[in-house]
Amino acid sequence: MIPFLELKRQHEFLKKEIDNAINKVIKNSHFILGEEKKLFEQEFAEYCGKKYGIGINSGTDALILALHSLNIKRKEEIIVPVNTAIPTIMAIRAIGSIPRLIDVNENYLIDSKKIEPVINKKTKVIMPVHLYGKVCDMDKIIEIAKKHNLKVIEDCCQAHGAEYKGKKVPIGEIGCFSFYPSKNLGALGDGGMIITNNERIKEKLILLSNYGQEDKYNARIFGINSRLDELQAAILRIKLKYLEEFNKKRRENAKKYNELLSEVKGVIIPDYEEGHVYHLYVIRHKKRYELINYLKEKEILTQIHYPIPIHLQEAFSYLKYRKGDFPNAEKFSNEILSLPMFPELTDKELRKVCEEINNFNNIVA
Numbered sequence: 001m002i003p004f005l006e007l008k009r010q011h012e013f014l015k016k017e018i019d020n021a022i023n024k025v026i027k028n029s030h031f032i033l034g035e036e037k038k039l040f041e042q043e044f045a046e047y048c049g050k051k052y053g054i055g056i057n058s059g060t061d062a063l064i065l066a067l068h069s070l071n072i073k074r075k076e077e078i079i080v081p082v083n084t085a086i087p088t089i090m091a092i093r094a095i096g097s098i099p100r101l102i103d104v105n106e107n108y109l110i111d112s113k114k115i116e117p118v119i120n121k122k123t124k125v126i127m128p129v130h131l132y133g134k135v136c137d138m139d140k141i142i143e144i145a146k147k148h149n150l151k152v153i154e155d156c157c158q159a160h161g162a163e164y165k166g167k168k169v170p171i172g173e174i175g176c177f178s179f180y181p182s183k184n185l186g187a188l189g190d191g192g193m194i195i196t197n198n199e200r201i202k203e204k205l206i207l208l209s210n211y212g213q214e215d216k217y218n219a220r221i222f223g224i225n226s227r228l229d230e231l232q233a234a235i236l237r238i239k240l241k242y243l244e245e246f247n248k249k250r251r252e253n254a255k256k257y258n259e260l261l262s263e264v265k266g267v268i269i270p271d272y273e274e275g276h277v278y279h280l281y282v283i284r285h286k287k288r289y290e291l292i293n294y295l296k297e298k299e300i301l302t303q304i305h306y307p308i309p310i311h312l313q314e315a316f317s318y319l320k321y322r323k324g325d326f327p328n329a330e331k332f333s334n335e336i337l338s339l340p341m342f343p344e345l346t347d348k349e350l351r352k353v354c355e356e357i358n359n360f361n362n363i364v365a
């Protein structure tokens, strides 16, 4: 069987280092707000080329707290792409603000040309999502934000180490990351981080993530409990050392997929790009479900990211969007397919996936 993702392979390779890191934390038995979190915050911020990192419980919480840090209020509007993971939009809903959805371009990312027409007095933030590991059109997005006095919060949850014009994300002032196990940098549980250069926002986020407390039993502002714990921080410090190597392998896999699939009729492949970290390798095919079933019969597992665009999800029906509102996202959601993609995927497995896609095409042609 060729899995869509098999984390066991990575953890077998890292087992000794991870065991040592866990044992060290247990020996200290300081599980919350200790040295490992502090060090990982510094190391990951430095990796991103920014000053500050604030370790959080999850990517969703990172987005929620980033919105709080900017004082975004109920009914204020956040511009966000319609093709994203559900938690991006749930974070906006959690603080009572309104997601203003935007259709995506051929790269499945927010179409920056469609942003300005929806800006109004209530608009406060643009939230681009670097989906699948590819960075959005950030020059244009930052230019629009400056022109209209808006803030930018980047959802970097699928884009650890992704680059835009030689700079790692986040490109703007605030970026939110998830360390959900399947991410390019994944914990052995939930985790997240907010990265920023802004000291004032950093100080506020430290309070927001820890009951609003300035020091123990002294709460200054609103806050919740959302702190990256010591065990996850210690494990993530180990994995961070390998992130560049893992991303390089993902890029090599994407390049090979592109080479092997470029001539296969009916398959639309993604662009190859050095700054892309290929969290997901997403193709399009008009007979998507038939292809999925064919590959399954051949013991090749695939996934769809995402089968239902945000505006057609029941949880967001209150936004009153309709079928037809976002033609690209709707069309793509019927055709996209994510192929197996992880650093440890072997050359043999990758070739087998491509061979079977080719065979499928010969059968249905």
Ligand SMILES: Cc1ncc(COP(=O)(O)O)c(C=O)c1O
Residues within 6 Å of the ligand: 058, 059, 060, 061, 084, 085, 087, 088, 129, 131, 155, 157, 158, 177, 178, 179, 180, 190, 191, 192
């Ligand atoms: C684009 C995107 N945004 C937000 C999230 C939320 O992250 P988490 O699962 O850590 O809450 C995820 C991951 O699930 C994601 O892929």
